[in-house]
Amino acid sequence: MDTAILHFISPPIPYFVDFGYAHYGVGDSHIERNEIRVFDLIVVRKGVLPIGENGQDREIHEGEAFILLPNGHHYGSAPCKTDTEIVWIHFQTFGSWQVCLDMDECMGNQMALIEEHKKLAYLNHADVSSIFIPKHMKLSAKAIEVLETFFQQAHEPQSLRNWKRQATFQSFLQHLNRESSSSANNTAIELADRIELFIRQNYASDITNSVLQQKMNYHPNYLAKMMLKVYGMTPMNYLQYYRLEQSKRLLLQTPWPIARIAEEVGFHHVSHYSTFFSKKEGLSPSGFRSKFAKKH
Template sequence: MIAASEHIYFAAPPLPYYLESGVTNHERGDQHPSRKQLGVFDLLIVEHGCLFIGEDERNWQLTDGQTLLLLPDRYHYSVKPSEEKTRFYWVHFQAVGEWQQTELDHSGINQEEHYNRFLTSPYSLHLQKAWTLPYPEQAFRLMRTLNKAGGERQSSAFWTQQQTFEELLRMMDLRQNDSYTSPIVTLAEKAEAYIKNNYRFEISSKTMAEALNFHYNYITRCMKQVYGMTPIDYLSKYRLEQAKLMLLKTEWPIVEIAQYVGFENVPYFSNCFTQQIGLPPTKFRKQYTT
């Protein structure tokens, strides 16, 4: 039985990168080798048959179209030999950035304080540890492309494999599929998108509630849980980040920039900018000019 509570998060960028891949065919009685502290992530994708695999104190029985992501710092072993012909693909990859495995509560949100950095960093790749693929044939096709590229010249194989691997990650990223994403995360992301698309104009609790069809207090609670800030705080932060870009990319006066990013009161804009960035707008621009 595939447990749905364990998930693995990768802060991105940088994205995990491909190392090597292959396909294994088991006859009846064959089994997966036992390894410990392998140092790389090992993604298994079963095409047909049944693979009995364990990690530390856990074990799984993977059948057609199911996947398992084994961690680089754990002990992996065969639970028992294959009982039938079994074919599975494997991918070894590495992650330079932060990652963590965690369990979710009933709402789909991890309550640990340090979890927020994965959702705001500026993106987190969200993979389920053990999963039944919704479109297994697509994953098999990508795996065949990965393995075939291994026989090509390195200069061309590198780009084919990295791009194909990223396509595989995108297909498996639960945040790309609303049906697998927590409603809290989905609403927070919709609120974020609304703010980014409308930051130059007046945004009120009423306009946001009407646009998203949720009570503003609930929107606020979701954004605080996912991004660690209220919609108003996020709006102010985003406006100031856009102001930074305008100060660097244009010669517009401070007044015009303030109004362009949604601040009607210029002194208030300058005060907010100074508090968040650490310098007044004029000094911020001056440090990048000759």
């Protein structure tokens, strides 16, 4: 179904807060709430739930799920016409997220969201990735099977139950993320991930478009198209970006001279590295180290 996409960046992975279920008889309506400050994932197990959010009304049918936003106005858009049962899961995240009209918009905004997330989540030198969850979705049999384990955990001791529910929620979220992509997007993501993995494992070496063509067995133009679609940058742009990120790790975690760090991450000339770093970060490598490294 056509739906908006919730785009999260991890780490941290969106985390479980609370879980429960509700029953609505004929004539009952969903409760009205405003800015509940957590995401509310509603799964209809039976019947149909009329629900509204910020003036947009819809019906959620059996086997479907809908995510209400933490900063929205939620309400029952009409009384239920049949007996309806729902499961609700409250979850939250830390850092940046956004609602996109479709996957193309998510991909186009990905790098900007990642940069914003790193600042908000204090991840100056961490590897991050995207999670895409449809706002309104038809659940697969596997996702419903994972969801049912929440009920099985009701008899566990509280301390154990909380750990298991967090793990179950992450497994459930993983299914939703995997199922959100079309076959065309899956093809692009699979190839882009292969390129990204190769770059990550070999970034200190001399990587060129010719090398990638030989390793991936695709024309460089096609590889660039797939990387642009998924990561918002070409393989060569991603290589420079990844080298920069790795150099940040070394600036913060080692006492190595700038010249050695440049060489370690694949820059042949320290002057090129320093110029590139300053252009991207707004301060020199030594300035970055002084600003963020722990003072002794």
